[in-house]
Amino acid sequence: MLTSKSATNTHKLNRAHARRCVATAGASQKRTAKAHAVASAQAAAASVASTLAASLAVAGPALAADGDAGSAVGSVVGVLALAAGAGVFFSAADPEKRREEMTAAAGGDEMASVKTYFETEGASRWKKIYGDDEEEVNKVQLDIRMGHAQTVDKIVNWLDSDGLDGRTVADCGCGTGLLSIPLSLKGANVSASDISGPLVEEARSRASAAGAKSATFEVSDLESVDGKFNTVTCVDVMIHYPQNKVDAMIEHLASMSEEKLIVSFAPNTPYYSVLKRIGELAPGPSKATRAYLHKEEDVRAALKRAGFRVTRDEMTATNFYFSRLLEAERA
Numbered sequence: 001m002l003t004s005k006s007a008t009n010t011h012k013l014n015r016a017h018a019r020r021c022v023a024t025a026g027a028s029q030k031r032t033a034k035a036h037a038v039a040s041a042q043a044a045a046a047s048v049a050s051t052l053a054a055s056l057a058v059a060g061p062a063l064a065a066d067g068d069a070g071s072a073v074g075s076v077v078g079v080l081a082l083a084a085g086a087g088v089f090f091s092a093a094d095p096e097k098r099r100e101e102m103t104a105a106a107g108g109d110e111m112a113s114v115k116t117y118f119e120t121e122g123a124s125r126w127k128k129i130y131g132d133d134e135e136e137v138n139k140v141q142l143d144i145r146m147g148h149a150q151t152v153d154k155i156v157n158w159l160d161s162d163g164l165d166g167r168t169v170a171d172c173g174c175g176t177g178l179l180s181i182p183l184s185l186k187g188a189n190v191s192a193s194d195i196s197g198p199l200v201e202e203a204r205s206r207a208s209a210a211g212a213k214s215a216t217f218e219v220s221d222l223e224s225v226d227g228k229f230n231t232v233t234c235v236d237v238m239i240h241y242p243q244n245k246v247d248a249m250i251e252h253l254a255s256m257s258e259e260k261l262i263v264s265f266a267p268n269t270p271y272y273s274v275l276k277r278i279g280e281l282a283p284g285p286s287k288a289t290r291a292y293l294h295k296e297e298d299v300r301a302a303l304k305r306a307g308f309r310v311t312r313d314e315m316t317a318t319n320f321y322f323s324r325l326l327e328a329e330r331a
């Protein structure tokens with residue numbers, strides 16, 4: 001039995017112990033909360049950075065629209081600040097080296113490596129980005145979806161204003177058919193093709209659901225497509241290839257076009273080069289290694305060599321999507 005003195009002492013001791021426990025628990029909770037906050041911030045930064053990298057990789061193309069360039073810078077600065085605050089480690093691997101490694105993994109064949117990506121993880125990623133469910137995509141992907149929709153609208157408006165009824169269009173690298181389908185619905189006869197079997201399947205099923213009866217879809221790399229068409233389109237594909245390959249692609253696409261050739265690419269400007277480099281600094285096997293920016297004068301020169309002159313140009317720049325669009329006509 002405790003005496004009142006010992007009970008008082010015990011009570012004091014218990015109170016002191018309780019205070020220590022509360023203090024310890026508080027400190028521990030604070031440490032846990034801090035660790036949790038750092039871990040969350042790290043995860044968020046890594047996720048944003050890798051999404052940014054992926055989007056820069058494949059989103060592709062354009063000259064920055066004045067206002068939008070500012071917000072893109074803001075986004076990138078935000079990512080860097082978040083990453084720095086969380087102490088995220090960005091591996092600054094040489095993108096050229098990583099590009100070579102990815103190509104080597106596909107037996108040294110760059111096109112095979114692109115095909116592998118778009119038949120596996122790229123297929124599901126781009127089906128979602130090019131879908132219409134807002135819950136399936138994150139904010140960056142939603143931004144890319146909106147930016148890409150602007151590019152498609154611009155092309156459809158150009159061609160529609162010149163008359164689409166009965167015109168033949170080859171949409172090379174058609175993806176899920178986001179351009180082929182509206183062109184078909186407006187009366188064009190569309191021969192669409194893509195290097196990726198799963199994306200061609202998706203395009204077929206979307207075309208059928210939309211009632212786009214005058215569009216056909218086949219699996220083919222664009223340099224193996226043949227035929228003659230009023231218009232040839234190749235949208236957001238060139239970002240996957242270096243300039244010498246793009247030169248060959250433009251030459252082939254031009255040989256199939258009797259009138260118009262429409263291409264888009266990610267412009268190689270100092271601003272976009274920095275943006276892309278930041279994307280490439282994200283940790284992990286970044287998709288950004290597959291992205292090539294192209295100098296507009298190089299693309300224009302390739303069009304000129306192929307006998308085409310640029311008749312319209314546009315650009316689309318959202319926070320994460322950059323696409324320079326050129327329409328050229330046989331000179």
Ligand SMILES: C[S@@+](CC[C@H](N)C(=O)[O-])C[C@H]1O[C@@H](n2cnc3c(N)ncnc32)[C@H](O)[C@@H]1O
Pocket residue numbers: 058059060111114115118126130172173174175176177178179193194195196199220221222223234235236237240
């Ligand atoms: C970013 S997506 C753009 C899809 C479509 N042009 C659009 O704008 O909705 C790039 C597409 O290019 C395709 N692609 C990549 N390399 C290709 C090649 N050599 N020949 C044909 N398609 C290719 C990919 O499979 C993918 O569907």
